[in-house]
Amino acid sequence: MPGKLKVKIVAGRHLPVMDRASDLTDAFVEVKFGNMTFKTDVYHKSLNPQWNSEWFKFEVDDEDLQDEPLQITVLDHDTYSANDAIGKVYIDIDPLLYSEAATVISGWFPIYDTIHGIRGEINVVVKVDLFNDLNRFRQSSCGVKFFCTTSIPKCYRAVIIHGFVEELVVNEDPEYQWIDRIRTPRASNEARQRLISLMSGELQRKIGLKVLEMRGNAVVGYLQCFDLEGESGLVVRAIGTACTLDKLSSTAAFLPACNSPSKEMKEIPFNEDPNPNTHSSGPSTPLKNQTYSFSPSKSYSRQSSSSDTDLSLTPKTGMGSGSAGKEGGPFKALLRQQTQSALEQREFPFFTLTAFPPGFLVHVGGVVSARSVKLLDRIHNPDEPETRDAWWAEIRQEIKSHAKALGCHAVVGYSESTSICEEVCILSASGTAAVLNPRFLQDGTVEGCLEQRQEENLPAGCGFCHIPYDELNMPFPAHLTYCYSCRKQKVPDVLFTTIDLPTDATVIGKGCLIQARLCRLKKKAQAEANATAISNLLPFMEYEVHTQLMNKLKLKGMNALFGLRIQITVGENMLMGLASATGVYLTALPTPGGIQIAGKTPNDGSYEQHISHMQKKINDTIAKNKELYEINPPEIPEEIIGSPIPEPRQRSRLLRSQSESSDEVIELDLSHGKKDAFVLEIDDTDAMEDVHSLLTDVPPPSGFYSCNTEIMPGINNWTSEIQMFTSVRVSRLSNINLTNQTLNKNFNDLCENLLKSLYFKLRSMIPCCLCHVNFTVSLPEDELIQVTVTAVAITFDKHQAVQTTKTHVEKSLQRASTDNEELLQFPLELCTDSLGSHPFSPAKAVSVEKASPLTEGHFRQRSAPACANSTVGVVKMTPLSFIPGAKITKYLGIINMFFIRETTSLREEGGVSGFLHAFIAEVFAMVRAHVAALGGNAVVSYIMKQCVFMENPNKNQAQCLINVSGDAVIFVRESELEIISTQQPIASCQPACGGGEIAT
């Protein structure tokens, strides 16, 4: 009995009227965990019952604690007939199972019913007493922390990044069981919700076990997904990156990773005699970069042509679910060998992270991706999901071999996804091939410190751009030049990656969202034939998506893509491809050549004219975009670039290149005509269409920027005003004469119009940037295209000078100084407001804080008698891993919720739009309520992983499934922090609003 779960039901409010005669409700509550159920008394005739129950105690295994959700059902007591259910609340108690997170869950939860939506709220208090369990063979993994965030969480330090963990569990989908024919939709929905909740609990526990096996204590970049395979079952799978994290003790501590000796962490083996002094005493390792380029990747890239062969030198333990925990003993060899072997020890050297501690990422090779088309069959034995495991293992193997071909030993920014239509399933995986620094990978700690020191001497963050593969044996044709930053190493002409822009990368101008959109019709077919047809189409789609991306990138005058995500969706009669990425101009990479149009029939005069007209238009667009995104790289004379001998002295070179560039202004803008210009051949109408579609993308209105990465390159003066949103559009295609062209146009218009709508809706936030724009496409029916977008709009300060410094100290200094400036600008207002009590205090800026509702003074005063102490605390939600202008002080646990909503009165609920609008609003509300109950005031790394919408207007029915996740956190405004640190006396300082404000 290693755990005792205690639950108290306090009260309810705003309950629905269940008894028409009295307009009241006789409510009571059932509290269920595992197989045990408790009930409260019936509170008669009230819509705001006060149960104030005793503590219900469940004594359970910690395995159950991890798997089972706490299930709270509110019912209406009926003397004569069966009690009517009002609704349910599922509470995931996982956040209570590790020490650093929440200690109590307490607050108002929306009571949710899958047919009626939210019906009132219930106040619940949940606590867990955990007893230490020393059993080695335990099945639980309590204490392993989970983070959705795909970088090292802000108040932690990565001691070791162990690597890839994955797991999947399968089950029959209750919706497809025979019993579903006789039970109510409500019962069926609830069975599904409960099952998925159970399965994710189980999955998380199993992943946790793997992490413990690897001697880690956390999973970062945890991504869990559902595959609704229909008849053949329900798959819940998850991937993540196992890490050993160390909590930063004080808020001021921003120590580099190597400064704290790893002996603090008991769990780490092989480090019994760490040498904390090595990092300062050891000689510098010479020319690390070159060491890498000599890595034995040649042999691998040759092998890789025969794709699926076993590439790794180490023995493997089958392709099943066990992928982790095979780290061998310490190697005492050369650095590169160490890295190489440390990674090769892993079956899959993959990392789901997209942002890394400084120095972790050494080189980036490019995007690697793999897809495979599978036919779904019934999963016969849910306990051994071999087929699904084998499918994914195959794909991962392919990814790994692709990475090897690029001379890389690891894949970062790794993710997996599926698209299912009937019995066909496309499995996709993608990531960025990379060479990593072994410092964070197990036993490389000591040498890592040396390297970091060395790297700090490098002038510019261009290292990651340098090619990791062998120049003479390139895996694909590419133009290589010497790096424009250091002139020492070779770089490719363009770089595509799935990761965020590294913080030390130098960029010119701003970035922008670039999308490639593509549709391909396909014949309706069955089973094998269908799968074959899809498999045949896939390479063409990949190619075209790639070409489109490349064209659009050139059109923007940029040379690198970050956060690339290519989604291929399969439908009954078509395939859709949607690629999103953020384009930037990397200083280290060459200036992109323009796009040159070439016609096939050069003799036709009018045709020629047309071509030249198009060419002019394209050139104009490029010039316009360069201006728009402020891309004005210094011109660098050809000789320098072409010079085969790298300059020996780095620092002077940097300076020189700048001075030279100013001298060579005459050579301006001939780059379009250079040999590296991208040639577009127009040989038929298709190609013509392509060129047209290139030019139809409208730039966002002025004051707006957009990107799909965490932050927008070139903007860093964010204000605290953020607005997360989800927008969904479903479009019906007219059935007549569907061709690839019309389809492409329709899809393009759908996406463009959606973006335009977003810009319009958020116009009050200008100047503003849409960050982490995440598009998902699905094809719910024959002629329906559904596009779902989630993003966050962040306002930035146009007038404040863009700061180039990146360290915390400088930032805070700058903040302080701007605060002072504000004070000087509005001295009168300040004095009157604070009644002259403390004219120099920056407290005013704090009290106008938006996140704390109580500070809206005038309103509180006015309605004081009605709403005192019951204002709902504000909970921010963002897909980013941070909150601008604020500091995350605590991670409270992962939020992972799955909801089903169904209606049989679609028209009455405002049609499909009304139905889905209400549902999404309710999902947000439930996420916020859970976060607030944990004591948090924000969700970061929020993601809506699934939004499956099905309708049947003829039957007046609709159903929707939504799966969301994120990390619940407590944040404190930086301005408040500063005030605390300078110890100014202020009254309105609220370190953690949210839970505290919710009345009990």
Add this chain to the structure above:
Amino acid sequence: MTNELDIFVGNTTLIDEDVYRLWLDGYSVSDAVGLRVRSGILEQTGATAGVLQSDTMDHYRTFHMLERLLHTPPKLLHQLVFQIPPSRQALLIERYYAFDEAFVREVLGKKLSKGTKKDLDDISTKTGVTLKSCRRQFDNFKRVFKVVEEMRGSLAGNIQQHFLLSDRLARDYAAVVFFANNRFETGKKKLQYLTFGDLAFCAELMIQNWTPGAVGEQPPDPPPYSQVDDMDVDLDKEFLQDLKELKVLVADKDLLDLHKSLVCTALRGKLSVFPEMEANFKNLSRGLVNIASKLTHTKDVRDLFVDLVEKFIEPCRSDRWPLNDVRLFLNQYSASVHSLDGFRHQALWDRYMVTLRSCLLRMYHD
């Protein structure tokens, strides 16, 4: 290609004030889009008509969902579905409960029943306020009325507490409720010149002085009869009954003459309309006192404003009394009564006249 479904949901609910106004004014989506296009928004933002249509639909849907909560504003504060900053919540409520001057003048003093609701069509045509907006305003009146009707304590205070309105708006609603409850006639042609502000002003004074709650200290343990009479919504029956005693001021000829001479002595040389005043004194005094003595009849209570206009305002207006003269006269007229030795109901007179004087002064305009 048509959009079957098109939604936008923000973590913080987006409220567009302009669209909210259009929605409150009862415009359909297409009308609202038309009006927005005319406002020049497309040129300002570079948006297309389709974008505007989608945006308007979206806001309308949000407002529609919020409407249920706006019916009981405290729910809007406590609900968890829409995250709205408090200042925005206040704005939503305040605007939702705001009403049109033209509309309120039509229904003020009418019974807030189904019958009146049927007349809304006519009111809509007459006032130019859309039927939808008329319905909302009417339903607001009715809802507020129902909630506070049976409640004890300050009327405006109750309204403010249950509907979270601003002080000003709560007092306006108190007037609406007070008028509806007492069914004061305000629709007669000769009363048309009165604005809602005039009438609300009068209502507030009457609530302050003429209701049972006005007697000052409210008994902590009220006797049973006062539960029948609401504290603020009904006129004080006892007071109305007592008002009959004032009749002596005009019935007793000596008293009337004495009163007249006191007023005339005091005002001689101070009024531009002194001769007219002197000639009309008895008529005016009779009018004012008779109004008081008849207030025991429900019918006469209803006609209070008609009577005030007919018996006092119109005679003065026809003689072109300037407002200041009216003020001087009324001050002197009520003050002089204190010097009438034979008159015993000084407190009663003050309770009546203080309110009436302010009402008359407010109502005295073209």
